[in-house]
Amino acid sequence: MKIKCMLDIKKFNKKPMGYEIGAIQNRLANNLSKSQVEITVEELAEYLVDGCSFKPALLNGSQSIDWQSQSVFALDFDNDTTIQEELDRCNLLGIHPSFGYTSFSFTDIKHKFRLVFVTDEVITDMETRNKLQITLIKIFSKSDINTKDATRLFFGGKRLISTEYGNTINANEIIEKYYEEDKCKAEYVDTTAKEERGVQDRRNIYISYLSCTPLSSIPLISTHDDVSLSKIYGNHKTYVFETNAEFLNYITSEINLGEFLGIKQSNSFNCIFHNDSKPSASIFLNESDQYIYKCNSSSCNVSYNIVGTIERIGNFKSRPQTYKFIKKVFNLEVMETDWQKEQKEILFENLKALNNGEFEDICYQAGKNITGIKHYLERLHIIALDNIYNDKLSDDDGNVIFFASIEFICKQMNVSPNSMGKISQKLAVLSYHKVLNKLDDSQIPDTMFKKSKSVASNKKSNNHVNYFSIPSYTVNKFIEVEDRGIAWKKNGHTMKGMSREMIARGDGLETANELYPQYKKVKTEKVDKETGEIITTVADRTTTDMSNKRVEVILKAIGELISSQGYCTEKQLIYMLYKQYAYNTTETQLKRMRGQLSQFGLKRVKATKELKLEYNIKGNGYPYIIISN
Ligand SMILES: [Zn+2]
Numbered sequence: 001m002k003i004k005c006m007l008d009i010k011k012f013n014k015k016p017m018g019y020e021i022g023a024i025q026n027r028l029a030n031n032l033s034k035s036q037v038e039i040t041v042e043e044l045a046e047y048l049v050d051g052c053s054f055k056p057a058l059l060n061g062s063q064s065i066d067w068q069s070q071s072v073f074a075l076d077f078d079n080d081t082t083i084q085e086e087l088d089r090c091n092l093l094g095i096h097p098s099f100g101y102t103s104f105s106f107t108d109i110k111h112k113f114r115l116v117f118v119t120d121e122v123i124t125d126m127e128t129r130n131k132l133q134i135t136l137i138k139i140f141s142k143s144d145i146n147t148k149d150a151t152r153l154f155f156g157g158k159r160l161i162s163t164e165y166g167n168t169i170n171a172n173e174i175i176e177k178y179y180e181e182d183k184c185k186a187e188y189v190d191t192t193a194k195e196e197r198g199v200q201d202r203r204n205i206y207i208s209y210l211s212c213t214p215l216s217s218i219p220l221i222s223t224h225d226d227v228s229l230s231k232i233y234g235n236h237k238t239y240v241f242e243t244n245a246e247f248l249n250y251i252t253s254e255i256n257l258g259e260f261l262g263i264k265q266s267n268s269f270n271c272i273f274h275n276d277s278k279p280s281a282s283i284f285l286n287e288s289d290q291y292i293y294k295c296n297s298s299s300c301n302v303s304y305n306i307v308g309t310i311e312r313i314g315n316f317k318s319r320p321q322t323y324k325f326i327k328k329v330f331n332l333e334v335m336e337t338d339w340q341k342e343q344k345e346i347l348f349e350n351l352k353a354l355n356n357g358e359f360e361d362i363c364y365q366a367g368k369n370i371t372g373i374k375h376y377l378e379r380l381h382i383i384a385l386d387n388i389y390n391d392k393l394s395d396d397d398g399n400v401i402f403f404a405s406i407e408f409i410c411k412q413m414n415v416s417p418n419s420m421g422k423i424s425q426k427l428a429v430l431s432y433h434k435v436l437n438k439l440d441d442s443q444i445p446d447t448m449f450k451k452s453k454s455v456a457s458n459k460k461s462n463n464h465v466n467y468f469s470i471p472s473y474t475v476n477k478f479i480e481v482e483d484r485g486i487a488w489k490k491n492g493h494t495m496k497g498m499s500r501e502m503i504a505r506g507d508g509l510e511t512a513n514e515l516y517p518q519y520k521k522v523k524t525e526k527v528d529k530e531t532g533e534i535i536t537t538v539a540d541r542t543t544t545d546m547s548n549k550r551v552e553v554i555l556k557a558i559g560e561l562i563s564s565q566g567y568c569t570e571k572q573l574i575y576m577l578y579k580q581y582a583y584n585t586t587e588t589q590l591k592r593m594r595g596q597l598s599q600f601g602l603k604r605v606k607a608t609k610e611l612k613l614e615y616n617i618k619g620n621g622y623p624y625i626i627i628s629n
Contacts (some may be wrong), residue, residue, distance in 0.1 A: 001041060001042055001072050001118070001165075001166070001168075002036045002038050002039060002040055002260050003039065003044065003053055003059065003072050003118060003589060004036065004037070004041070004058045004069065004071070004122070005037065005044065005055060005056050005058060005070075005071075005072050006035050006036060006055035006057065006058065006059055006195070007035060007036070007037045007039070007044070007047060007052060007053075007054045008024045008027050008035060008052060008053045008054065009030055009034075009047065009052050010023075010027070010053070011050050011051035011052055011106060011156070012022065012051040012053070012104075012106050012155065012156060013051055013106060014054075015103075015104040016053070016330065017227075017228070017247045018230065018610055019220070019225075019228035019229075019231050020228075020626050021078050021153075021223075021225065021228065022056045022217070022219050022225060022228050022572075023214070023215070024053050024153065025062060025219045025223075026214050026215070026216060026219055027062050027122060028055060028062070028153070029060075029062035029207055029216065029219065030054075030207065030212065030214055031214070031401040032060065032061075032217075038059060039278040040118075041098050041118055041165045042051065042165045044072070044116075045098075045099045045101065045116070045160055045163060045165070045258060047156070047423060048058060048156045049101055049156065049157060049158060049160050049462045050156065051156040051157075051160060052156045053153060053154065053510060053546070054152070054153075054154055054156075054158055055151060055152060055153050056070060056072035056073055056074050056116075056152070056154070057069070057070040057072075057129070057150050057151065057152075057409070058070060058120075058265050059150075059151060061206075061207070061438040062151060062219060062356070063151065063204060063205070063206075064149065064150045064151055065128075065148045066151075066202065067126060067129070067151070068124075069122050069123060069124045070119075070122070070129050070150075070220065070517050071118055071119045071121070071122045071123060071125050072116060072117070072118055072119075072130060072148060073116070073117045073118075073119070073133060073136060073145040073150075073169075073357070074112060074114050074115065074116045074117070075115045075117075075136060075137065075140050075144075075147060076103075076112065076144040076146070076147050076152050076154070077111065077112065077113055077115070077140075077142060077143050077144070078103070078105075078110075078112040078142055078144060079142065079144075080109065081142040081217065081233075082103075082111045083111050083113055083161055083162075085140070085142075086113075086115060087100075087156040087161075087162055089610070090115070090139065090350075093139060095117070095136075095139070095174065096114055096117075096163050096164065096169070097115040097117050097162060097166040097167060097171055098116055098117060098118045098163075098166075098167045098168070098403075098600075099116050099160055099161070099162060099163045099164070100113055100114060100116060100155075100157045100160070100161035100162050100562060101113060101114055101157040101158070101160050101161060102114075102157050102158050102161065102183060103157040103158070104155065104157055104158060105411075106157070106158060106159075112155065113157070113161060113306070114154060114505065115140075115143075117136070117168075117169050117238065118167070118169070119132070119167070119168060119169055119170070120168040120170050121170075121171070121523070123171055125494075126150070128172075128175070129150065129173055130148075130150070130174055131171075131179050132171045132174060133148055133150075133175055133545070134148055134179075135149065135175055135178045135179045136174070138180070139177065139178050139477075145484060153421065154281055154301075155271075155409075165604045166323035166343055173178075175279050176266070177582055180569045188465075191331040193427070197475065198265065202277075204273075205222055205272050205273065205312075205313055206216065206271070206273070206274065206275055206276065207219065208268070208274060210264075210602070211263060211264060211269040211270040211272070211279070212261070212262050212263060212264065212272075213263075213264055214260040214262075214605050215262050216262030216263075217232075217233075217260060217261060217262055218262065218272060218313055221310055221311050221313040221314050222314055222315070224314055225323060226325055226328040226337070228329050229328075229329040230328055230329050230331060233260070233330050233331075233334075234328070234330050234331030236331060237330050237331075238298075238332070238333055239331065239332050239333070239611075240328075240332075240334075240335050241333065241334045241335065242334075242335055242388060242389050243386060243387050243388060244334055244335070244385075244386045244387075244445050245287070245386040245387045246329075246334075247332060247334045247339045248307075248386070251306050251307070251326055251330065251332070252291065252305045252306055252307070252331070253288075253289045253290055253291070254289060255291070255306055255330065257283050257291035257292075257293060257305075257306050257309060258291070258312055261283075261309070263278075263283065266282065266283040266284075267282050268281075268282055269281055269285075271295040271297060271300055271302075272313070273300055273302055274295065274296060274297060274299060274300040276295075276297065276300075279297050280296050280297040280300070281294065281295040281296070281297075282296075284295055284628075288294075288411070289470050290305050291306060292304070292305055293303065293305075293308075293309045295383075299305070300378060307319075307322060307323075307326070308455050309323065310322060310624045314462060317527070340388045340389075343388045343400045344388060345383060346398060346400050347381050347384055347385050347400060347470065349472070349473070350381060350470065350473045351378060351381050353378065353486070354374065354378060354381075355378075356475070357610050360475065361436055361613050362475060362482065363477040363481045363485055364482070364485075365482060365483045365485035365486050365488070365489055366482050366484060366486075366488075368485070368487025369429075369433065369485050369488050370429065370430060370433055370435070371490070372460060372495070373426045373429060373430065373495070375438060376413065376427070376430070377435055378410060378431055379409075380409070380430075380436065380468070380470065381412050381470065382412075383399055383402065383404055383409065384406075384612065385413050387402040387403070387404065388400065388402060389401075391404075398471065398472040399437065399469035399471050399472070400469060400470045400471075400472075401439070401444075401467065401468070402468055402469075402470075403444075403465050403466065403467045404465070404466060404468070405421065405465050405466065406466060408422055408425060409423060409427075410423055411467075416485050422455050425495070425499075426495075427496045428469075428498055428516070431513055431515045432484055432488065432493075432498075432503065432511075433484045433485060434471070434480050434481050434483055434484050435470075435471070435473070435481060436468060436469075436470055437469045437470070437471065438466065438467070438468055438515065438516075438517060439457075439468065439469055439517065440467075440517030441467070441516070441517075443467070464569045480605075481533045487507065490592055491506035491507065491595030492506075492591070492594030492595060492604055493497045493506060493591075493594070493595065494591055496591070497591030497592055499592060500512050500515070500516045500591035501543050501547055501592045502545075502591065502593075502595065503515055503516075503595075504542065504543050505543065505551075505592055505593050505594075505595055505596035506594060506595015506596055507595060509542065510537075547589065547592070550581065550586075551586070551588045551589065551593050551596075553580065553581075554577070554586070554589060554593070555600055556591065557573055557576050557577060558573065558577060558602065558626055561573070561576070562627070562628060563624075565615065565616075566614075566615045566616075566627070567611075567617070567625045567626065568625065568626050568628045569623055569624065569625055569626070570587070570590045570624065570626070571623075573586060573590065574587055574590070576584045586613060597626065597629075598629060601628060602626055602627070602628060602629055603626070603628075603629045604624055604626050605624065605625060605627065606623075606624055606625075607620075607623055607624070607625050608622065608623055610628075611625065615627075623626065
């Protein structure tokens with residue numbers, strides 16, 4: 001009697017290990033002309049005790065959806081039983097195996113063996129196959145439940161037992177007699193549901209022989225075989241990263257995803273995530289220098305970096321699990337010192353304070369001022385979480401220091417790089433409120449400075465790296481924050497007017513330098529007329545001559561208006577000066593000098609009923625007016 005099944009003719013004399021198993025799976029799935037065999041039961045038995053491996057089902061691939069037919073059913077015994085005990089059970093039940101064989105790890109004390117049954121008719125429907133397999137497992141209660149899978153692989157072994165190759169079993173008879181709907185069906189709920197959904201099942205992975213090399217790591221990823229994978233890919237000294245961001249940068253940019261997956265032609269291949277009839281997928285380097293798996297089929301349309309790709313293939317249930325697997329495979333570690341943990345705790349506590357109302361309760365005005373940009377502050381915390389270095393950079397003030405380019409921050413916040421200016425402005429507003437500190441390059445220890453430069457150059461970016469620190473949001477800190485919130489309001493500052501000049505005029509140079517540390521000094525070069533030498537002078541940066549001139553003009557106009565009508569509005573000034581300056585030039589200048597008005601004996605206040613009466617202000621509403629202090 002001839003049977004059809006899957007056979008791998010590579011012989012082993014001991015149990016195959018991790019990567020060898022992956023290779024067997026690959027050969028069986030990808031080289032069907034060799035692996036699908038039609039042989040006699042006796043021949044199968046001989047192959048198995050020669051050390052070859054087999055799958056009892058006839059499959060067109062590696063998934064249960066590839067199942068075609070089956071007439072061989074095997075049970076695996078490796079615990080708490082003996083050959084004699086199970087053969088006695090066979091006799092009792094009248095269910096006779098065609099043969100059995102001891103496995104590689106069989107000992108006289110621990111009997112590990114398999115019994116192989118052959119059906120009198122070939123089974124071609126999955127339901128019958130499942131019912132028969134699970135019934136056999138239930139009645140041979142000491143056999144391994146894992147043999148229920150239609151794609152189950154069995155290794156060869158050493159010695160044949162009880163060879164009666166003519167023995168067959170009748171599926172319908174056994175099912176009728178022993179199948180228990182309630183007990184057995186539960187075992188297959190998952191599988192059946194999967195079959196019904198067919199190609200719609202998003203968990204299926206399709207490994208095409210045409211697209212993948214026999215050494216593809218895909219089957220090993222799908223079985224979470226990190227041991228085998230690490231023998232190939234982790235065969236180096238452990239790489240230790242200081243931050244999660246460095247680890248992510250390494251795996252997404254340095255590991256060639258196509259090569260790792262064993263894709264023959266990574267610029268165009270049959271997608272592994274859907275039943276692809278034409279090459280719809282490609283792996284390419286995106287603008288951030290990351291390898292991306294992209295499928296262009298409208299029904300599939302995936303776009304994953306290495307993390308997403310591995311997560312999907314392995315059907316990992318959590319992101320940390322995926323990271324753990326990747327670290328094991330490539331022999332990578334992310335170091336986390338106690339100090340780093342403490343820094344993370346600061347950031348988590350800050351996020352809580354920002355979200356549970358504590359911040360707004362204590363910092364009423366500051367909270368109001370930054371309400372529109374609070375989410376940027378939260379995102380910065382997330383960026384910082386991935387970028388905490390192990391150097392003990394913090395002073396005892398509990399500041400968490402991190403660095404990033406504005407370009408990177410834009411990317412993380414999902415805003416266009418064209419908005420870099422706006423983002424910088426928002427960060428400056430946050431710095432003003434002391435919930436974020438922007439640090440000058442000179443405040444950065446050399447080691448970190450070098451590190452940030454090398455990270456920047458890895459990314460092929462000449463973008464300036466910015467250094468930030470986030471203070472711990474204690475109630476003590478909140479006192480400083482709210483002081484700034486009140487000053488912001490008092491000085492009439494606005495988000496749009498935010499600039500070094502606005503702060504310099506309103507709050508003074510010291511504060512301006514605190515927010516714009518990189519502009520602290522101005523370098524001027526002059527040629528000495530007598531010697532011809534270039535003389536470089538570095539001076540504290542103040543406000544520009546041009547803006548000083550504008551302020552002078554505006555003050556003169558204010559003086560004129562006040563002497564004629566007792567007050568003036570910003571609108572009046574803008575119209576009055578239209579010949580000299582464009583409207584928005586005056587408007588911006590006015591915003592930037594609001595905080596400075598008191599120095600000139602002026603103040604900007606909201607008109608009240610009394611003030612309107614006093615200055616004879618016509619019209620509805622209560623506009624802001626500038627009056628003498
Ligand atoms: Zn696809």
